[in-house]
Amino acid sequence: MSAVYKHLTTLLTEKFKVPAQQIRPDxxxxxxxxxxxxxxxxxxxxxxxxxxxxxxxxxxGSTTLAEAAHTIASRTIEPL
Structure with a gap:
């Protein structure tokens, strides 16, 4: 997975306490x-x-985490 996806999942687990085993691209x-x-x-x-x-x-507007990562990446100038 992309660096943006990894950053997104890290925020979800660390800041929002989403269990890591629940996180998947879809x-x-x-x-x-x-x-x-x-x-x-x-x-x-x-x-x-x-x-x-x-x-x-x-x-x-993103229906999945993979789509959310794509949306974030499309607006990000520098790598996370």
């Missing part, structure tokens, strides 16, 4: 129990760390 945020408030916080963290705008709507 999982959705809903599958992982990540609600809209957590998605908003996640988008802020990603934006701050990458220096680009990643909105919660960008992440909500």
């Amino acid at each position: 999982a959705t945020f809903a599958d992982l129990g990540v609600d809209s408030l957590a998605i908003a916080e996640l988008s802020l963290l990603l934006s701050e760390r990458n220096g680009v705008e990643i909105s919660d709507e960008d992440l909500k």
Whole structure:
């Protein structure tokens, strides 16, 4: 998997306490129990760390973690 995907899954496990065994590329945020408030916080963290705008709507529009990682990567200028 990509560095962006690994960074996303690390944030989900460390900051949002999602069990690592539940994380897989085809999982959705809903599958992982990540609600809209957590998605908003996640988008802020990603934006701050990458220096680009990643909105919660960008992440909500992604249906899987793999798609969310792709969305993040498309807005990221430098590697994570």
